[in-house]
Amino acid sequence: AAGxxxxxxxxxxxxxxxxxxxxxxxxxxxxxxxxxEAVLDRDAEAAREMMREHCGGTAALLRGFLA
Structure with a gap:
């Protein structure tokens, strides 16, 4: 939990x-x-892909602001 x-x-x-x-x-x-929506539809692959896209985009945005 601490990690x-x-x-x-x-x-x-x-x-x-x-x-x-x-x-x-x-x-x-x-x-x-x-x-x-993907979670409610029980579409694990779509939810996983959307999270990858969201996290990747957020990471790129953060890198841009911190550069």
């Missing part, structure tokens, strides 16, 4: 570096909705 808390704290610090731009928030919300 999870540490990773979560680090992630939150990085997410706080992202400016709150409407287009970013809308895009993120669309991705979250797609993940929820």
């Amino acid at each position: 999870y808390a540490s990773v979560r704290a680090t992630l939150n610090e990085l997410l706080d570096c992202i400016p709150l731009l409407v287009r970013n928030l809308e895009h993120s919300q669309q991705q979250h909705a797609a993940v929820v």
Whole structure:
């Protein structure tokens, strides 16, 4: 649990570096909705792919802001 808390704290610090731009928030919300829909549809592969896409995009965005 301590390892999870540490990773979560680090992630939150990085997410706080992202400016709150409407287009970013809308895009993120669309991705979250797609993940929820896939989970509710019991489509594990679609949910997994959406999470990969979302996490990859968020990582790229963070790298861009931190560069």
